[in-house]
Amino acid sequence: MEVTPIFVIGSARSGTTMLGKLLSSDASFFNYRAETLLMTVCRKRYGDIFNSISRKKIFLNDWFSSRQFVRSNLSEKEFEEVLEKSVSYPTLLVNFLTEMALKDNKKYIVDSTPANIHFVNQISKVCPQAKFVRIVRDGRDVSLSQEKLGWVNPPSPFRSKADKLNYTLVAWGITNSKTSLETEKNVLTIRYENFLSDLEKGVATLSSFLDTESTNYDLQTILNPTQPNSAFGRLGQDHNRSALARWKNIEPELVKEFTFGCHKSLKNFGYSNSKPSYSLKNMLRYTIFSTHFRLKNHLTKYHIFASRTSETLEINKK
Numbered sequence: 001m002e003v004t005p006i007f008v009i010g011s012a013r014s015g016t017t018m019l020g021k022l023l024s025s026d027a028s029f030f031n032y033r034a035e036t037l038l039m040t041v042c043r044k045r046y047g048d049i050f051n052s053i054s055r056k057k058i059f060l061n062d063w064f065s066s067r068q069f070v071r072s073n074l075s076e077k078e079f080e081e082v083l084e085k086s087v088s089y090p091t092l093l094v095n096f097l098t099e100m101a102l103k104d105n106k107k108y109i110v111d112s113t114p115a116n117i118h119f120v121n122q123i124s125k126v127c128p129q130a131k132f133v134r135i136v137r138d139g140r141d142v143s144l145s146q147e148k149l150g151w152v153n154p155p156s157p158f159r160s161k162a163d164k165l166n167y168t169l170v171a172w173g174i175t176n177s178k179t180s181l182e183t184e185k186n187v188l189t190i191r192y193e194n195f196l197s198d199l200e201k202g203v204a205t206l207s208s209f210l211d212t213e214s215t216n217y218d219l220q221t222i223l224n225p226t227q228p229n230s231a232f233g234r235l236g237q238d239h240n241r242s243a244l245a246r247w248k249n250i251e252p253e254l255v256k257e258f259t260f261g262c263h264k265s266l267k268n269f270g271y272s273n274s275k276p277s278y279s280l281k282n283m284l285r286y287t288i289f290s291t292h293f294r295l296k297n298h299l300t301k302y303h304i305f306a307s308r309t310s311e312t313l314e315i316n317k318k
Contacts (some may be wrong), residue, residue, distance in 0.1 A: 001122060003101040006110045006210060007132045009117035011172045013145040014137035015192045018223070020112030022203075023210075025218035030106040034071040035113040037313055038093045039123075044300055044309045066313035070102050090119065094127040103301055108212070117175060118297070124186060131210060132184075137192035138271050139172035139262065140165075140247035140255065155292060158285060165258035166282075170289040173265030174297070191269065193244055199223070253277070261286030 006011070006023060008016045016250035023190060024031040039060065042049075046059040060083075063069050064076055074096075082099050086092035093111070101109040116132075123130055143165040146152050154167035190211040195202035247255060255276035259266070263273045276282070300309070 001100045001102065001105070001107065001256060002129060003106070004108050004210075004291040005097045005101075005130045007116050007123065007130060008114075008134055008135065009120070010114050011117075011137070011139070011142050011175050011295070012114045012151070013142050013149075014114065015135045015195070016114045019133060019135055019206075020110045020153045021192075022217055022219070022222045023110045023206075026108070026212055026216040027160065027223050028106060028212065028216065029108040029110060030073070030101040030104045032071060032097070032100055032109055032111070034067050034314070036093055036111050037068055037113060037311075038096065039089050040113055040115040041117045041309070041311045041313060043089045043149060045311065046098070049083075050092075065315060067315070068313055072096070073103055074099060078103075082235055084209070085164075086131075088126070090122045090126045093123065094130070114301070115172055115175075120184070120187065124184075130186065132187045133206065133209070134187060134189045135192055135195070136176055136189060136269050138245065138247065138269075139169045139176075139266060140271075141243075141245065142172050143168040143258065144246055144250070154289065158288075158314065162254055162257045163285065165254075166260065166262075167289050169258060169262045170286065173262050174293050176265065176269065196223075196244065206318055225287045257282060261290070275296060 006029075008019045008023070010016055023029055024033075033267070042063075042215070046055050046062075049056040049059045063079070069079065074162065079096070082095045083092060086095050093227065097109045097111060101107070120132055123132075143152075146168045147161065147164045152164040152168050153226060154163050155224065158164075188206070190202065190206070203214045203217055203219065206212075207217070252274065256274055259273060260276040260278070260282040263276055266273045
């Protein structure tokens with residue numbers, strides 16, 4: 001049986017977890033309830049584990065204690081066998097997902113690691129049958145959600161709320177600037193707002209792309225508005241009525257300030273934007289942030305720089 005890995009990609013806090021849960025509610029999917037983090041964290045943190053015994057040992061020690069491994073259905077021996085037949089992180093990722101699905105006799109498996117958006121070409125080369133679902137959410141709502149969770153840490157001296165929101169919005173724009181994905185036959189782009197506004201149409205489009213049955217998805221459980229993966233509490237409360245356009249509830253002047261430099265990125269995905277607030281500070285901040293992210297994305301291709309990452313595997317909580 002050939003396994004089809006499905007990768008849900010995009011920016012963090014864009015609905016990747018929601019889509020991953022929705023897809024895994026189909027009985028033909030193996031329900032892997034974690035992000036793999038192999039391409040996004042392990043590649044940077046451990047470097048070449050395929051030709052270095054010492055690095056492989058450090059990796060395995062951390063991996064076997066992680067949520068990424070514990071939530072799989074593989075034994076330590078089975079994973080070591082997967083690792084032995086892998087020659088790169090893309091092959092390890094695909095082999096790991098495939099082995100989990102085959103062991104449970106499932107045709108599909110989902111990896112909802114958002115940042116795999118940066119590795120679509122690498123993954124496709126080792127797994128031509130892989131499919132990617134890119135979900136795009138209004139960058140202003142993405143920024144608010146990440147800032148609310150305390151995930152945003154812009155470089156000094158930028159520490160205000162507007163700085164943090166702009167920092168995240170710039171990253172959102174750069175991440176979603178991969179317009180080449182639009183022409184790939186194995187990539188489906190979904191807008192978060194459109195999907196939630198017309199679930200029947202959204203699920204039909206999704207199932208057609210993946211060659212699955214739309215009636216197999218458990219919409220009522222997965223999209224239960226009382227149990228969302230929300231940074232703002234339970235939906236339905238007075239302060240959290242909708243997951244859509246939360247940015248409209250904050251001060252208009254703050255919106256104008258933190259969206260500076262990002263109007264083109266918002267417009268490219270059909271999001272209307274207010275007139276930005278021009279100032280020397282805003283222009284300098286945007287230039288620093290955009291340069292920072294582009295340089296970071298380039299340097300982390302090399303382990304000498306990538307190994308300095310503060311990102312780690314998720315420790316399993318028993």
